[in-house]
Structures are given as C-alpha cells and as structure tokens.
Amino acid sequence: MVRRPLSALLSSRPSLTRGRELARAAVDSTTDVLHPLFVIARGLRRQAGWARDWWGSTPKDRRGPALLASVGAGFLVLVLLPYGAYLMFAAWMGSAGWMGRDRTPAPTGPSGPENDRLTALYEALVPYLSVADDPSPLYAHDGSWENAFGDHVFEDGRLVRLHLKYPAYFTDGEPAARARVEHVLHAKVGRGREYRFEWNEEENHLTLTALPPLPTGIAAQRFVTSPGETVLGFTDPGSVQRTVPVQDGEEVRDAPPVVWRTGPRSTEPHLLALGHPGTGTTTLLRSIALQALPEGDVVVVDGSGTGEYAFLSGRPGVMAVESGLAGTLATLEWAAHETERRLIAVNRARQAGRTAPDDVRRPLWILVDRPTVLSQLAHAESRPDPQELLDIPLRHGRAAGVTVAVADHLDGAEALSHVVVAQTRARVLLGAVTAEQTQAVLGAPQCSTSAAQVPPGRGYVRLGTGPVLRMQVPATPDPFDEDAGDAHRQAVMALLPPADGAHGAEPREREAETAEAPGAVMVSEPSGAVRPAGDPALEH
Numbered sequence: 001m002v003r004r005p006l007s008a009l010l011s012s013r014p015s016l017t018r019g020r021e022l023a024r025a026a027v028d029s030t031t032d033v034l035h036p037l038f039v040i041a042r043g044l045r046r047q048a049g050w051a052r053d054w055w056g057s058t059p060k061d062r063r064g065p066a067l068l069a070s071v072g073a074g075f076l077v078l079v080l081l082p083y084g085a086y087l088m089f090a091a092w093m094g095s096a097g098w099m100g101r102d103r104t105p106a107p108t109g110p111s112g113p114e115n116d117r118l119t120a121l122y123e124a125l126v127p128y129l130s131v132a133d134d135p136s137p138l139y140a141h142d143g144s145w146e147n148a149f150g151d152h153v154f155e156d157g158r159l160v161r162l163h164l165k166y167p168a169y170f171t172d173g174e175p176a177a178r179a180r181v182e183h184v185l186h187a188k189v190g191r192g193r194e195y196r197f198e199w200n201e202e203e204n205h206l207t208l209t210a211l212p213p214l215p216t217g218i219a220a221q222r223f224v225t226s227p228g229e230t231v232l233g234f235t236d237p238g239s240v241q242r243t244v245p246v247q248d249g250e251e252v253r254d255a256p257p258v259v260w261r262t263g264p265r266s267t268e269p270h271l272l273a274l275g276h277p278g279t280g281t282t283t284l285l286r287s288i289a290l291q292a293l294p295e296g297d298v299v300v301v302d303g304s305g306t307g308e309y310a311f312l313s314g315r316p317g318v319m320a321v322e323s324g325l326a327g328t329l330a331t332l333e334w335a336a337h338e339t340e341r342r343l344i345a346v347n348r349a350r351q352a353g354r355t356a357p358d359d360v361r362r363p364l365w366i367l368v369d370r371p372t373v374l375s376q377l378a379h380a381e382s383r384p385d386p387q388e389l390l391d392i393p394l395r396h397g398r399a400a401g402v403t404v405a406v407a408d409h410l411d412g413a414e415a416l417s418h419v420v421v422a423q424t425r426a427r428v429l430l431g432a433v434t435a436e437q438t439q440a441v442l443g444a445p446q447c448s449t450s451a452a453q454v455p456p457g458r459g460y461v462r463l464g465t466g467p468v469l470r471m472q473v474p475a476t477p478d479p480f481d482e483d484a485g486d487a488h489r490q491a492v493m494a495l496l497p498p499a500d501g502a503h504g505a506e507p508r509e510r511e512a513e514t515a516e517a518p519g520a521v522m523v524s525e526p527s528g529a530v531r532p533a534g535d536p537a538l539e540h
C-alpha cells in the first residue's frame with residue numbers, strides 16, 4: 001500500500017473545510033432570516049428600559065393616573081375598534097422595531113490613510129498658496145487641511161474629487177501660477193490618471209476631478225453625419241451637444257463625437273494634427289480619408305514614405321498617393337491649379353446666377369503627412385518647398401471646396417511653413433503632452449492634465465476658437481499592418497470603395513482608374529482638362 005506523505009494528508013481535508021464553509025453559510029443565512037426578530041427583541045428591551053426609567057423618574061403621585069390613562073386608552077381601542085387587539089399588537093411590534101433599529105452612526109470623514117493623503121496634499125500646497133506676511137494663512141505648515149478643503153471623494157483609496165479654497169491673493173489669473181498648483185496636485189493625487197481642474201476665480205475655489213479614460217474600442221465605421229462633416233474622434237459626454245450611434249466592440253451605443261465641418265461655410269476649413277511619433281496622427285489622416293472618400297476626391301502625400309496609405313492606391317476617388325519628392329511637387333502643383341480652376345468656375349457660376357458645376361462642388365481633400373520631411377529633401381535638392389505649394393489650397397480652398405489636412409511630428413513643428421500654421425484653424429494634438437505644448441499648438445490651455453501614459457489616438461482637439469476637448473481617434477489601422485487587430489483592419493477594408501470601379505461615375509475617377517500604376521496622379525489644368533502627373537510640362 002502506498003503511504004501518503006504527512007503534508008498531503010494535512011492539506012487534503014476537503015470534507016472538513018467544506019463542512020466549516022457550510023456551517024458558516026448556514027449561520028449567515030439564519031442570521032439574515034432572523035434579523036427582523038433580533039431587531040424587535042432589541043426594541044422590546046429598549047422599551048422595557050425606557051418604561052423602567054420613566055417609572056423611576058416620575059413622581060409617585062403621578063404614576064397611578066398616568067398608568068390608568070394608558071390602560072384606559074388601550075381598553076378603548078380594544079373595545080371600540082374592530083380588530084383592536086391585532087392593531088394594538090401590530091403597533092407595539094412596529095414601535096419595538098423602530099426602537100430596535102441599528103442606530104450606529106454611519107462613519108463620516110476620511111479614514112486614516114485618506115486623512116494622511118489629504119494632509120500630504122495640503123502640506124504640498126503650502127508653498128504655492130501662502131505668503132510669509134499673511135497674518136491668518138489658509139495654508140500653513142502647522143495648519144489643518146479641514147479649513148482649506150471642502151468636498152472630497154475617494155474611490156478605492158484614491159482621491160477622485162476635491163474641492164479646495166485658496167486665498168484671494170493667489171494669482172489665479174496667471175497660467176503659470178495655475179499650472180504650478182495643477183502640477184503639484186497631479187503629482188500628489190496620482191499620475192496614472194487625467195484630472196480636470198475647474199478654477200472659480202470669483203469665489204477662489206478650485207475643483208479637481210479625476211476623469212475616466214476615454215473608450216478606445218471605437219473602430220473605423222460609417223458615422224452618422226451630414227455632408228461636409230467629419231468625425232475626428234470621440235470626447236467626454238457633456239462636452240459636445242450631440243451623440244452618434246457607434247459600434248463599440250460588440251455593442252452599439254451613443255457616443256459624443258468631435259465633428260469637424262468643412263466646406264464653403266466652415267470657419268476652420270483646414271486642419272493641423274501634431275503629435276509625438278507613434279501617437280496616431282497618421283491614423284487620424286487615414287480616418288479622415290475614409291470618411292472623405294464616399295463624397296469626395298482624395299490626394300495623399302506621405303512624407304514619411306512608410307507606405308501606410310498604400311491601401312488607398314487605385315481606389316475610386318483616390319487621385320494620388322505620393323511619397324517621393326517629384327511626385328509630391330507635381331501633385332501639389334496640380335492641386336494648386338485645381339483650386340484656382342474651381343475658384344474661377346465658382347466665380348463664373350455666381351456671376352451668371354447659376355450653381356457651380358458638379359465637378360467643382362465635389363470636395364477635394366489634400367492630406368499631407370510629414371510635409372517637413374519633404375521640405376527638408378526639397379531644400380537639400382534646391383527644389384521648391386512642397387509646403388509653399390499648399391499656399392493656394394490653404395488660402396482659397398474654402399470657397400473652392402478644397403480641404404487640407406496636415407499631420408506632422410510635434411518636435412518638427414518649427415519646420416512647418418508660415419502658411420500651414422496660419423491657415424489651419426482646426427488643431428489636434430495627440431499623445432501625452434505638457435500644458436505648454438497644448439498652449440502653443442491649440443492656443444488655449446488644456447482642459448485636463450495629461451496622464452503619463454496614454455493610448456495611441458488620445459489627445460486634445462480645438463476647432464477654431466472653441467473649447468479644448470479631450471479626444472480619442474477611432475482605431476483606423478493600415479489594413480496591411482499585421483500587428484494591428486484583425487477586426488480593426490477588416491473594418492478599414494470594409495469602408496474602402498471597391499477597386500473594380502463600380503463607383504466610378506465621375507470622368508476624373510474613370511481616368512484615374514486607367515492610370516498605369518497605383519498612385520499615378522491625374523492632373524487637371526485650370527481649363528478643366530485632365531492629364532497624368534509626371535507630364536514634363538508640369539515639372540520644373
């Protein structure tokens with residue numbers, strides 16, 4: 001017979017353990033069932049105690065009449081009311097239940113560790129929110145946080161909301177002073193999350209709120225928008241007026257979109273997206289291209305030359321996907337001529353009292369990724385700067401239905417040309433960024449502190465002079481990128497117009513499809529004639 005080791009015998013006593021668990025469960029459920037009885041018993045005990053106290057504290061000459069009055073009232077109820085005995089019993093038990101209820105006050109105020117955190121936060125703010133000659137400082141090293149902090153909410157031991165007062169002499173109108181306080185709070189409260197700071201300058205109050213992360217599950221899809229509207233991403237509920245139904249993983253839900261309006265009436269007809277490498281600016285341009293294609297023509301310039309737009313080549317509506325300098329110059333020169341041609345056509349139509357011809361009304365999108373790389377190349381080869389060729393589309397594109405979206409790296413932003421910076425009033429900034437970077441790119445302070453780590457596609461957006469909003473760009477990977485999720489790649493492929501030309505009703509599209517190689521550019525002269533780019537007539 002095989003002997004089992006002692007440790008095995010000791011550890012394998014399931015029946016005993018299970019028996020204990022069963023006994024504990026039985027006791028728990030019995031306690032739950034009998035809980036009302038316990039409460040009534042406790043109430044009866046309290047009633048007896050109360051009666052004893054009353055008997056002891058009432059003068060002897062008043063005990064008899066009071067007793068007589070109570071017994072008389074009880075007798076009347078018994079005799080006069082139907083079911084008087086039952087009613088009296090129910091009232092007695094009810095009063096016993098009421099008296100026996102648990103009166104332990106709910107714990108109020110922060111627990112020990114929470115108190116420590118609030119004290120640490122208060123101490124950290126002292127140097128920023130006090131001055132040496134304040135006779136009664138709100139913030140002092142021997143002071144108490146209870147004077148300065150109001151409402152505070154902890155969740156799982158972490159502060160998620162704090163309302164604090166600050167002295168009137170604190171320079172809350174200075175962004176730098178605010179940023180210092182926000183930085184201290186962010187560091188002390190926890191860097192892993194984003195916080196919104198709401199300054200009430202009139203009443204010298206500051207409210208800090210931890211923001212939940214924006215959902216990252218929304219992939220490229222057909223969004224419910226009107227013509228001329230492009231969904232750049234999704235923001236916090238309540239930050240925008242509207243919601244659109246979206247497929248988020250398995251479920252369909254309403255999400256608050258950041259909608260960018262382009263076209264003749266747009267106040268911010270062109271866009272600039274900046275971010276650190278890998279933060280998702282290329283993905284944003286891909287998402288814009290996919291939304292633009294059903295209604296418009298798209299020209300893509302890929303300065304990084306990584307082929308991340310190759311999947312668009314040869315698709316109806318995609319007029320060019322360029323990554324070389326020569327092709328880019330030809331394409332952008334054509335785009336400048338095309339903008340002029342459209343302007344002339346719109347102008348003539350207006351003068352003649354007609355609507356502009358269809359080919360002029362069809363939106364043209366010029367998407368330029370990393371133009372600074374191509375500018376550098378052009379400079380080295382003493383050729384025209386491609387960014388300068390964006391001058392006409394950027395300045396006059398709005399009236400001509402031409403929209404320009406430029407994406408680049410944040411650290412190369414100083415190489416962007418003046419016209420690109422001046423004419424792009426829709427701005428996107430992606431990645432974990434500092435308050436100074438947000439101010440520089442968006443022209444306004446960010447609405448929340450950035451978490452140390454953010455997923456790709458996360459950032460801020462500002463349309464014209466509107467508010468700065470947090471934003472998550474829909475996942476729109478390069479469908480040829482095998483590292484991207486299969487579902488997201490499929491979603492992108494599903495949005496592409498079929499390459500067989502079923503959709504090619506437009507003459508220009510038909511000609512584009514007959515181009516020899518994918519990405520070959522069809523250029524249209526101001527007269528409206530269309531011919532391939534690379535035609536020496538257009539080259540410098």
Ligand SMILES: Nc1ncnc2c1ncn2[C@@H]1O[C@H](COP(=O)(O)OP(=O)(O)OP(=O)(O)O)[C@@H](O)[C@H]1O
Pocket residue numbers: 216275276277278279280281282283284304456457458472473474475476477478484
């Ligand atoms: N919104 C998003 N949702 C999910 N994944 C994203 C999102 N944006 C970007 N990504 C992923 O992050 C990676 C980098 O994205 P992308 O190429 O768009 O960044 P980038 O800013 O253009 O970087 P670089 O300029 O260095 O190429 C890719 O794998 C991409 O699939």
